[in-house]
Amino acid sequence: MKNSKGIGTAFVVNTQQNIAASQGQSLLEALQSAKVEMDSSCGGHGTCGTCRVFINHESSQVPPMNEVEAEFWSERGRKIHERLSCQVEAPFDLEIELIKN
């Protein structure tokens, strides 16, 4: 069910944590705020790929890709359900799996 308050929520399968994001905050920022260890070599600019996550396909609110992320994947190739957490902005309601680099 879509949330209408503009917030982001995510369940992190690896750590069994629920995290929250405010409107416009990225999934990466929300993970880092919750002290989930995440690499982000490029500082969230969508160029390094170290912040990749898998988003469970049954997640109820998955934001569409922005241009930065679409360009990244067109150059690198993408596994199914793989996303750049720095480019996924709230609102969202996700179940995610962290990818270890």
Ligand code: FES
């Ligand atoms: S932090 Fe570099 S692509 Fe997301």
